[in-house]
Amino acid sequence: MAAIGYEHLRRTLGLHAFAPARPARVGPVTRLERRDGELMVPAGVAPAADTPLDHILFALKHEGTNLQILAEAMPHVAADALLDALRATPNGRYLRLAGYLRELFTGEVLDGMPAIGGASVDLFDSARYVTGPARRDGKWRVNFNGLGTPGWCATVERTAAVQAALDSRLPERIRSFTGALDDRLLERTLAWAYLHETRDSFAIERESPSADKARAFVELLRQAHERHPLTEDYLAGLQSATVSNPVDRAVAFRHEQNWLEGPGRGALAVSYIPPPPELARDLMDELMTFANTGGEGVDPIVMASVVSFGFVYVHPFMDGNGRLSRFLYHHALCRAGALDHGLILPVSVAMKKNEADYLRVLQAYSVPVRERWQVEWFDAGQYAFRFTGHPAMYRYWDATEQVAFGSSMAEEALEVELRQEADFLEAYDAIVARVNADFDVRGSDLSTLVVSCLDNKGVVSQRRRDQFRHRVPDAVFDLVERLAKSHL
Template sequence: MPAVGYEHLRQQLRLSAFAPSRPALVKPVLRIDASDACIAVPAAMAPAVDDLLGHVLFALKHEGTDLQILAEALPHVGAAQLVAALRATPSGKYLRIAGFLWEAFLGRQLHGLPALAGATVPVFDPQRYVTAPGPRSSRWRVQFNGLGSLGWCATVRRTPVIEAGLTADVLARANAFAASTDRPMLDRALSWAYLGETRASFEIEREAPAPDKARAFVELLRHAHQPRVLTEDYLVQLQSATVANPFDQAVAFRHQQNWLSDGSAGALGVSYLPPPPEQVPALMQALMTFANTEATHVDPLVMAACVSFGFVYIHPFMDGNGRLSRFLFHHALCQSGRLADGLILPVSIAMARHEDDYLSALKSFSRPARDHWEVRMLDADNFDFRFDGSASLYRYWDATECVAFGIRMAEAALSENLQQQVAFARRYDRVVKAINARFDIRNNVLSTLVLSALEHGRLSKRRRDQFAHAVPDGAFDAIEQAVLQAQSDATDDAHS
């Protein structure tokens, strides 16, 4: 079926931009009909094949805003054609958006424009996308309300999953949970969360942190609530604090091409290539500006996912980008002012438990980006890289899947990790108290046995044999009974 709108522009102009997730296609229908697979378009409503502006306007009206495609397509639209269309319809909102973006992408002004009319129109429809306040153009009567700027912008579609996740307000529930938990118990849970988050962030990269690096990362997490803007110098400090090898510690954003491998041999093993080094400074400046200026204007979970995944896609350092991106998730939540001081949602623990989903979210961008690189193996340790895409490929990206994943991980961090850790600690305390009331058992021995019984529901023969000469008669059975009672009490508490 012939393509219309964005997919037509992509095919007709041989653009490097990613294919739209739901292309518009001419089909035997009487009206435009959108499904999960495509947007069906009657032949009579499809612009002519050579009418590039017509396809741009169709796409803006019926498909939304795809800056990655528009950045490559609009320079092919003639200035005279655009000015003539504006003279014919000076109040046309999609024409005004097209004109505004045309000037932005080409870096020059259109001449001979009529007096433009109509209310200010947003580049991104707030009913369709998560948006930011953004600057207004009085010249075009257009507001750029994207998540970022024309230098770097993430797009987040308001899917049912994201709408439900934002409505659930995980941060408010986390604050309420913290407020309802007695301070000593909450401190124990948070200490576990800080340490567990550190270990999980390293484990995702198949690394075990040295003790000094683990302590440094914990301190970073503890200080995430302190007001601190993102700068190159600050990110360099963070990178040095999380990378053990002094030869990999950065002094600035990278000046060479980085690449990731999936472990396979040769060029086929190169699984992702971040933007060429000459693009990194501008991309990072735009990302940092977004994080610093919109922290309180964009939903914290949307901000956290966009900054975290956006950072790892740019990969501004030669090492340490993954764990630093996960720190930035916390930084964004804390800088929003919406998470109680000292509180942390251990999202890396959740990500480690849902690693396949994490990799799937990462690949939503990394896999199509990889297709625009030619990789040639020079020898066992060296490759030659050639990027054949547009710079806009890394500048504008669809963060919808990444945000949906981030919201799910925040939910899991609260319900599967923090809340369950507090519940576990309470059961542990109940068992220890019950046993201490009846037996005199050394603290470290009792702790080992109680933890084992809570984890497995019983004490194994190996455990009983191991501590047979350190535990009074009847204590093993008493611990198992106390665990059963604690679990029963916890179930009753949950239903009360």
Template structure:
């Protein structure tokens, strides 16, 4: 297959970088178009040479900005070659971007460059990418508008799903929904959200929290509104609150290598499913990540920021334990940092993630699977391994977060439009049934609550086994009344809303 652009450079220079999601290939067509996961390029458009710089400039124009490949490839190009290209087109948009990045990644200066004139140009096309705040470089008259900093920058393409997510204003709708509830209903719904966010965040890790663990995690979630900036000290405190074993509690970012494992190969090297960066790279990576996580939620769409912060944290894996549930807390923390969720309000994203674990894993694997291929793992026996990292830390500093952000928007929508609304609807139905039975019968509160829950979960039926269990406490007519009232409430809820009613009707619980 004849490649062009980034993939040609990646192969020609043997770069330890993740392959482009849509590599450019030469096809017998008349115009550039996306075909079957590739960017098909007509032969007459492809550069006539395999010179790496020529293809990098071609890629910047036609494929967008791949920071990981650019960071690895540009330092391999001599300064003289960069200057020659620049002198041929001193005001060219793409050569200026390449020269700016060359100086950034080599730490050197292109001496004797011609004067740059003309307007400032964006590194990232705002029509193609979600962009960050402007950061103008006068030397190259270039605006760095990436998500993060030049040292830690992820890319998010404006796919239809991302565009729809930004337009949907989930946090604004969450506020409107919470404001529409009475104080008592709001408190009950949020109490449910905090408890189930805790239980499901642990459940994703295949754990069931004890009462003490649950209490601590709920307290942790409520801390997210306090506005304390992320630091190593604070993250260590957070990690310690999510794990129970004394030997699992961190005192600093890890100084050991960790890894994730899956089944198979009896614990051999192929069972290692992901390898986070080596410990000596963690301090710098975390400094850059924290700078992003502390500022981005107020600068860009909060769910974009929350998705990047959450996934970026788990890819670095700065602790030996507790990274997964802490990453999900950080999603919530970013939403709180944005200032768009009022104090005490929680969007139960982990509840939604638990319902969609396969999609969660798929989103994580868009980075973790190709990143794993860039680490040579050798078994040392007894569950120990040697790791040979083919790539440097650019692998973890420049990554494509598009899938993570698409997933983040989907889960935020689910958390509001299914989880919160459905639970509130459930509570409203429960209250209506309880009031109706209370008006007719004298039933102990806890017993009535149990039977109403059984009837609602059974679609309006209390099984014969449940009836027999509680028969000594109640006459049969009470069971019949609870069933009848439950069916009536559920049937009314299932009716289509009036044309003027924009209320949400959840799917069956």
């Protein structure tokens, strides 16, 4: 069965872009059907001719918008072929999109164009994709409405998981959660959240923070509520504040190539290679523009996921990128007004508990990028890198899985981590107050008993009974157990 559309372009033009998630093929069907990860197309619907333009028009109409492939394919579209098609159908939706994209990706202005009319058309179909605010191109009457800018853009399909996240009204439920807690309980819940978000953000990177490192990261998280616009100086300052080794502290985005290493030896140990320095700086300018100005109308969780994962893929610093990416998750939520009262979502706690899924989502992008690099190992920490891909793979990426994962971690952070801690503290207060009303028990002893009992599913262990036997009446053990079970 012959490949058509995006997969045909990728193969016949020798493109470096990732394979489409659902390649289109001509098959024995009477209408378009999705089968086993492919789009089956009747012969009568397939492109009538075998030119790049014909396959691009088919892909835009039936496969959606894949900017990574289009960025590489558009220079192969002959100007005369596009002009002839436009003269025949000057208001055609997909021809206008093709013309807009060809100018965008080649920088070549078409001469002798016919007048373009008709209503403006969106580059991304909002029924299929999560979209951003529209930027209208008056010449082509095309709205760029992607999650990003024309120079750096993420694509998020409205899969069942993504749509469920959008329908969950998570920001509203976050505000409802904080509004239901009294000031004292909210303060203690927040103290727990900051502590554990810090601990697990380091733990994801196999680090155990010193007291100074922990304090610096807590302060970093608090700064998210300042809603400071992202700039190179601001991000470099945050990076310097959270990296303890003076050699690794940055004053600007990196000027050298970095890479990530995993288990293994030599070149095989290199697991991901971020964009070259000059490209990385350009991408950060585009990412920061989107983070600062492109969030209007975008779901806050989508915005947070795209910005944080996008940042870690660019990897603009030599160290500290992972922690900063998780800060940017909170920063985006705060700028969108989804977090107030100093609240953070302990997403790192949830990510640490779902570390295998976190790695899988990161690798959905990092693995195919790594395949586009040739790496030669000379000695420990000494490599030669040669990029065999195309810059478009760093500029345009599919963030569907990343948004679904980021949304599920935010959901778990709220409904499991924060609610469980708030419930724990409420139960703790009620049990301590009830015991103190009837017995005179040393505060530290009672606190240890109550915490261990709640953590042990409402049972005071024999170890704790033995530990406090000479200081705590047996009736207290029984009362603590009874009260704890009533709160579980």
